[in-house]
Amino acid sequence: MSDSGATTSNLGFAILGLLARRASTGYEVAQRMRQPIGYFWTARHSQIYPELNRLDAAGLVEHEVIDGAGPRPTKRYRTTRAGQDALAAWVVGELEPQPVRDLEVLRLWSLWTVEPDAADDLVGRLEAAHRSVLDRYLDELAEIAEEPGARDPSNPLFASRITLEGGIRSRRTSLEWCAWMRAELAAAGRPG
């Protein structure tokens, strides 16, 4: 009879996804929100603590008070059965077109307003940024790809591996695009 009508925000599902993998304190959630998951979702602790309280009130997570440093009680959270069900239902739920906000493309859309030299320099800096992220992804994939669980679709490592693979493909494509743009800029410089 669990109605599960609890409407949760995207942030809520990001946190549920983290806790479904491993029980954590709010502080740890904030730390983990940077490292792997931070590549596609981020939140500060000021957003995380209130959201944890909401998830708790909705019965999607539960907590135990543990020993810890700090003026307030330290709480370790984990997902409830209802929380895991809500997460799984959201994962395969309706795909609503999400509004895109990409600052990099927004800049390039106004690239015609700047001098060719400055344009080439900008694309070069974009390229360097993509390369550095790609290297990080590659290192991380190397760490998990050989683990046995990484081939099992019901193992969190499988999901980590396929999302990393997506990031790697995406950054490689961005690098190729940057190289192509520089060539286009150069071709216009010396017209034939």
Added chain:
Amino acid sequence: MSDSGATTSNLGFAILGLLARRASTGYEVAQRMRQPIGYFWTARHSQIYPELNRLDAAGLVEHEVIDGAGPRPTKRYRTTRAGQDALAAWVVGELEPQPVRDLEVLRLWSLWTVEPDAADDLVGRLEAAHRSVLDRYLDELAEIAEEPGARDPSNPLFASRITLEGGIRSRRTSLEWCAWMRAELAAAGRPG
């Protein structure tokens, strides 16, 4: 003596980019915010009208009152010299790492929580969504690619062309990634 210290939001630069291409009423800005630019930035009219007033107060745009339907005066905006300078300076300015928020990847990161059949279905729906966007981009590129201005880096069509090219490459990569994921899911289904 123009200090140009006017700190403008990303939305402000999106609007300046639109007006630098063509003078428009606020209503037209809201329309144009969907079509080409909407692929990488969006805003509703309730955000656009106040921002236009701020840009006006900052001297980055100016307006003339024209004939039009509606209970209030209809205003046509265009960028000022200061606005064009601010836009160009922003385009080539410092690249600050922007927080990423990608719902699609966030979902897939918790894909391990669902049944393989449901996972395959989800990836199939993702694939279809990417394909439909790719087709739209392809149509649009075909419309502008042959125009003479599209090869000139100082022409807006050049910037439209390179950003569209980026969108096309990105969606193609996403499609390949989806196909790869379905193969990975299937491989686990019948292990060797």
Added chain:
DNA sequence: AAATTCATGTAAAGAGTTACATGATTTC
């Protein structure tokens, strides 16, 4: 006559960032 489009605003609420606040434990 009704519905849609043109046209511009404000209000309220949610999402997200930055800053403020506290205090114990651990490391240098």
Added chain:
DNA sequence: GAAATCATGTAACTCTTTACATGAATTT
């Protein structure tokens, strides 16, 4: 002893969405 880390919260502000509000011109 000072600095960093662990740990949890609130307040103020910005950005974004949804909803409310008005009214003329055009299309069905």
